[in-house]
Amino acid sequence: MLKEERQQTILSEVELHNRILLTDIAETLDVSIDTIRRDVKELDAEKKLKKVHGGAISLGFTNSNSRNNHIYALNDKIAIAKKAITLLKDGAVIFIDGGTTCLELVRLIPDNLNLTCFTISLPVAMELSHKPNVTVISIGGQISKEAQISIGANAIHNLSEIKVDYSFIGTGYVDAVYGLTEFDWDIVQVKKAVIQAAKKTVLLSISEKLNSQHRFKTCDINSINTMITELDPTDRVLEVFRNHDIKIL
Amino acid sequence: MLKEERQQTILSEVELHNRILLTDIAETLDVSIDTIRRDVKELDAEKKLKKVHGGAISLGFTNSNSRNNHIYALNDKIAIAKKAITLLKDGAVIFIDGGTTCLELVRLIPDNLNLTCFTISLPVAMELSHKPNVTVISIGGQISKEAQISIGANAIHNLSEIKVDYSFIGTGYVDAVYGLTEFDWDIVQVKKAVIQAAKKTVLLSISEKLNSQHRFKTCDINSINTMITELDPTDRVLEVFRNHDIKIL
DNA sequence: GATTTTTATGCCTATATTTGCATGATTTTA
DNA sequence: TAAAATCATGCAAATATAGGCATAAAAATC
Missing domain, CATH: 1.10.10.10 (Winged helix-like DNA-binding domain superfamily/Winged helix DNA-binding domain)
Structure with missing residues (x-):
């Protein structure tokens, strides 16, 4: 070489x-x-x-103002977030999920971008509140201590009354056959509502989570319109997702 | 790493x-x-x-704001928060406002105390979510960028449907004659709803804010049941508040 | 084409940095 | 004032670095 x-x-x-x-x-x-x-x-x-x-x-x-690693693989998450940012158009109305990857997405939103953002995540809402041109709406509800997101009937009800252009979501586990899964029942219920509230759903997931599954199912892989990973779109691991008509970035 | x-x-x-x-x-x-x-x-x-x-x-x-004053003010806030903690009984259902003093209150909540806490403040909700025995309910709404609290019709509506034992609130300005005032109209509307939702309202305020006022009125001084400052309860500055049947700690 | 010179690479060794732990001093809290 | 927490310091193990040296490949020169 x-x-x-x-x-x-x-x-x-x-x-x-x-x-x-x-x-x-x-x-x-x-x-x-x-x-x-x-x-x-x-x-x-x-x-x-x-x-x-x-x-x-x-x-x-x-x-840069990018906040760094709390945990392993955060750099990959930043790479994913950078790709996700390219989907955002001025004036868009979007939903942003909790999780470290979504948090990195928020941190990378440029200051001059006008957005209306809904979120169930406390850290995401906090971070968004520092963006001058972003209108932030926090979805209330009982707070899940592990995920620091709103869960429960109130959150789901509130979500049922909105419709956003894009939902950016993370997940605990993804599998081409079993779809998106989580370890927590309440979180699954909220995520279902999030997907319902979106015209298009974008999944942010590090490759580590691909082809893994857990107990409770959020949705089929078909519910996802776009998937973003840190891998090259031509990577063989992603082949099975491409076959589901999912756009890969 | x-x-x-x-x-x-x-x-x-x-x-x-x-x-x-x-x-x-x-x-x-x-x-x-x-x-x-x-x-x-x-x-x-x-x-x-x-x-x-x-x-x-x-x-x-x-x-930013003259270093020493700030540090001292923080100590005062911690002192106030410590007094406020003594009001909390196991199993209580309370509301906690935004602001640095309330945030200190939350930080001082002991791990073994069982509570159900409602809040409109993102930092307070974040902090509470670390307490193992506290059930946290975040009131959703549009986020005020300055105060990092939920404001707007949705927040007020949600508050109208709850009743808590205690509301711990801060305020921008207090005056024995003019009552509690703020510089922001939206925040005043939410605080009114907070006071409505409480059986008893506890005001946490550093002495610096006493006898000051601003444009928009939250409530009369009579709406406050208990007031906590860092001053000695017998301090002359507080005399006028004692005359309003307000418990001073 | 043969020889010299330059460059790239791997290995070795002495040195430097990073980190966790132990200890006693100092500060804070009750 | 006593107990607890935090701090500074030194030490040792693990790891990283820089520089010298040898070898091999590539380039330049004759």
Whole structure:
């Protein structure tokens, strides 16, 4: 493999995940740590990324207002959120679900975008309230302590009275055959109402959750209009979803 | 996790909550408290935040409105909140308003206390959701960006359908003659509904706000059953309130 | 085409950084 | 004032880094 090629790969990995570990890259590319270290050093000198102890992080990552990792895989979630943002048009009326991926989506909404956002999530509502041109409507209800979202009859009733252009939702588990599933019954009921309230439903899901399932079913995979993952749309894992007429970004 | 990522996370948390506890962060990020302590020390040296005993606070929080006043005011608010806590009995159903004083109240609720709490405030709801024995119900509605509370017809309607033992409310301005006043019309409407929904209304107010007024009136001083300030109950400033049959703590 | 020079890479070693733990000092709380 | 929590410091283990060196490949030179 050419040096040039290798450095390009490193850059795209940083771009995609917002951070890399030298050891990971060395193993992936099957070269010694030293070589990767030298590559990253050069890229750092060229201001293409920022080298840090043990790895490298993308330049935008440090300066931007993007809040960073609480948990593993957050960088993938940011990548997903970036793709989701492209769907948003000025003046749209949308719903945003809870979950870390949706939260990253909210954080990336540009300040000049006019939106009306409904949400059941407390953190999402908090974050949205900092956006000057976003009208935020919080759906009330009993608060689920685990998910920090409104659940229960009141939330479902309120959702039944709205219709939004897009719903951006996350899920605990996705499977092409079993559809979207969750571990919590109450959350499933609310998500059903969310999907009902949307003209189009967009699922944000890291690849880790693909082909997994749990006890309670939210909906069939057919209820999803668009799916966004951090993977390349041509990835073989996604083939089965493409067959369901789901747009993949 | 890379050190830089961790520090970014800490900064974000500080920015978001204005203050953090080292122990919380350590647990969230799953590293030792020593590591967090060292990180915060570095960030403090870089002027990215201010380290305090047991945690850190955001710079904006200290600098913006004359640092010392703010810190002292916060201590006063905590003192008020501690007194308010003593009113809470196991199993009570209460309402908690937005504002920093009410937020301190929530933070001080002991883990073993069983409560059902209604609130219009997003930060209060978030904080309450961490209390294991508190059932939290968020009142939905359009979100006021300044106060991070639900306002509008939906919120008022929802409030009209509940009756709680105590409402703990804050206010922008209090005056023995003019009553409670605010600078925002919508917020006044919601507060009226809150007072209607309560058997007893408890006002939490730092002495700084006493004998001040603004454009829109929430209610007469007679609508308040109990008032809590950081002052000694015998303080002369409070005399005029005692004459209104208001319990002072 | 053969030889020299340059570049890239991997390995080794000494050094530096990061992190968790132990200890005693300090601060806060009751 | 006593107990609890928090802090600073030093130490040790694990990991990361920089620089030297050898080898091999690529490029330049003769």
